[in-house]
Amino acid sequence: MSDLDAYRTQARAWLAANLTPKDPSKVLRAAHGASPEQLAADRALQKVVYEAGYLGIALPAEYGGQGLTKQHQRIWNEESARYAVPAPGGIASHVTLGIVMPTILAHASEQQKRAWVPKMLSGDELWVQLLSEPGAGSDLAGLLTRATLDGESWVLNGTKVWSSGAMSADFGVCLARTDWDAPKHKGLTWFKVPLADDRVTVRPIREINGSAEFCEEFLDDVVVGPEMVIGEVNEGWAITNTMLAVERGAGAAQSGATPAPSDRRLAPDLVALAERRGTSGDPAVRQLIARAHINDFMQAQLTRRLGEAMVAGSVQPVVASFIKLGLGIVQPQRAAAAMEIAGRGGVAWALDDDPGSTASVNFLNGRIMSIAGGSNQIQRNIVSERILGLPREPSPDGDKPFRDVLRDARSWGKKT
Numbered sequence: 064m065s066d067l068d069a070y071r072t073q074a075r076a077w078l079a080a081n082l083t084p085k086d087p088s089k090v091l092r093a094a095h096g097a098s099p100e101q102l103a104a105d106r107a108l109q110k111v112v113y114e115a116g117y118l119g120i121a122l123p124a125e126y127g128g129q130g131l132t133k134q135h136q137r138i139w140n141e142e143s144a145r146y147a148v149p150a151p152g153g154i155a156s157h158v159t160l161g162i163v164m165p166t167i168l169a170h171a172s173e174q175q176k177r178a179w180v181p182k183m184l185s186g187d188e189l190w191v192q193l194l195s196e197p198g199a200g201s202d203l204a205g206l207l208t209r210a211t212l213d214g215e216s217w218v219l220n221g222t223k224v225w226s227s228g229a230m231s232a233d234f235g236v237c238l239a240r241t242d243w244d245a246p247k248h249k250g251l252t253w254f255k256v257p258l259a260d261d262r263v264t265v266r267p268i269r270e271i272n273g274s275a276e277f278c279e280e281f282l283d284d285v286v287v288g289p290e291m292v293i294g295e296v297n298e299g300w301a302i303t304n305t306m307l308a309v310e311r312g313a314g315a316a317q318s319g320a321t322p323a324p325s326d327r328r329l330a331p332d333l334v335a336l337a338e339r340r341g342t343s344g345d346p347a348v349r350q351l352i353a354r355a356h357i358n359d360f361m362q363a364q365l366t367r368r369l370g371e372a373m374v375a376g377s378v379q380p381v382v383a384s385f386i387k388l389g390l391g392i393v394q395p396q397r398a399a400a401a402m403e404i405a406g407r408g409g410v411a412w413a414l415d416d417d418p419g420s421t422a423s424v425n426f427l428n429g430r431i432m433s434i435a436g437g438s439n440q441i442q443r444n445i446v447s448e449r450i451l452g453l454p455r456e457p458s459p460d461g462d463k464p465f466r467d468v469l470r471d472a473r474s475w476g477k478k479t
């Protein structure tokens with residue numbers, strides 16, 4: 064038996080003995096804020112997985128990893144896909160391991176990586192992204208949160224919003240303006256901010272799907288030391304580009320997290336839904352399931368091929384915008400198909416019928432990928448400008464000192 068076959072056998076046995084199988088009818092369910100007890104239990108279970116050596120499989124030992132290969136990671140992904148792998152804080156866990164950790168590995172100092180990454184892997188530290196602000200989403204570089212030097216420390220003030228999982232998290236990676244005289248993309252810096260700090264107010268936002276996955280945060284004179292600066296001061300935009308490419312699919316694609324297309328089952332959640340309604344023999348329902356399966360298959364192929372090309376260095380991580388745009392188009396369609404399959408059951412269900420609400424909640428969640436991490440329109444702009452080399456969108460404020468952009472904005476619409 065080869066090393067990889069032996070690893071698969073060992074992982075399969077460990078999973079069967081330690082984790083419970085996933086419920087396929089709940090594939091896209093909403094993320095809900097976890098209770099403190101649930102969060103503690105999930106963290107404890109993540110530590111069990113970590114200590115068994117199944118988190119950070121392909122990361123170097125000095126960062127708390129196992130030093131194995133991407134093939135080992137892929138085997139674990141394939142084997143664990145059928146299990147409920149612990150994710151403390153739900154989305155917070157995904158953001159920590161799937162978005163923040165790869166960015167930290169790419170840009171933080173050696174000392175920071177050795178100190179922070181093992182705690183992310185073990186579940187001791189959950190991190191979230193503090194990027195968007197009430198006035199800065201698509202135009203992220205227009206953000207207003209400020210960090211001012213006071214001796215060696217930095218003092219942060221501002222408002223962040225839509226921070227997924229912040230109510231369960233320990234830290235946020237926060238993008239703040241550190242130079243108001245530089246053009247808007249050039250005076251930004253990344254900081255690690257403790258969310259339990261008395262001067263940080265974290266307020267959950269209630270959503271249309273009944274969940275409260277996001278938060279808004281108010282930073283009032285939050286003081287952090289120089290050891291909390293990630294990367295170079297005023298050079299935060301390059302880190303932002305890395306983080307957004309990772310979020311848009313470069314991270315998962317390069318780590319081999321996408322299961323091989325041959326392993327993908329026929330849209331399992333939609334099949335389960337049709338079987339529940341007794342309509343799996345209906346030709347119209349079968350068409351919807353087939354279309355969803357084809358889209359799933361195409362998306363997996365796209366992700367896999369772009370991931371391989373990124374690993375080979377033949378394309379830049381910015382091509383992740385194709386992955387993100389694909390998901391942003393396909394997922395709303397898939398969510399609408401589930402509503403059609405669910406029929407009347409998609410709009411009314413008994414209160415104690417938990418799976419009954421799945422199609423409807425997923426329908427509301429179906430828009431997530433068309434907005435989060437940059438909207439479909441922004442991905443189209445990126446594809447056209449940065450991948451195809453088409454003319455850039457006019458940007459009257461791109462080269463001005465940011466202070467002047469704000470001053471000019473105040474006089475918009477006034478007659479001179």
Ligand SMILES: Cc1cc2nc3c(=O)[nH]c(=O)nc-3n(C[C@H](O)[C@H](O)[C@H](O)COP(=O)(O)OP(=O)(O)OC[C@H]3O[C@@H](n4cnc5c(N)ncnc54)[C@H](O)[C@@H]3O)c2cc1C
Nearest residue numbers: 192193194195200201225226227431434435436437438440
């Ligand atoms: C599920 C989810 C999770 C999120 N998680 C986080 C998080 O953890 N941390 C965080 O900081 N943020 C998070 N966000 C926020 C997200 O990054 C922003 O919602 C997104 O970037 C869009 O910004 P906005 O909401 O301000 O919309 P706006 O920027 O106001 O855009 C409004 C509309 O205008 C369009 N538009 C804007 N500019 C252009 C342009 N130049 N060309 C064409 N169309 C344009 C947009 O496409 C959109 O349709 C999350 C959002 C969602 C939905």
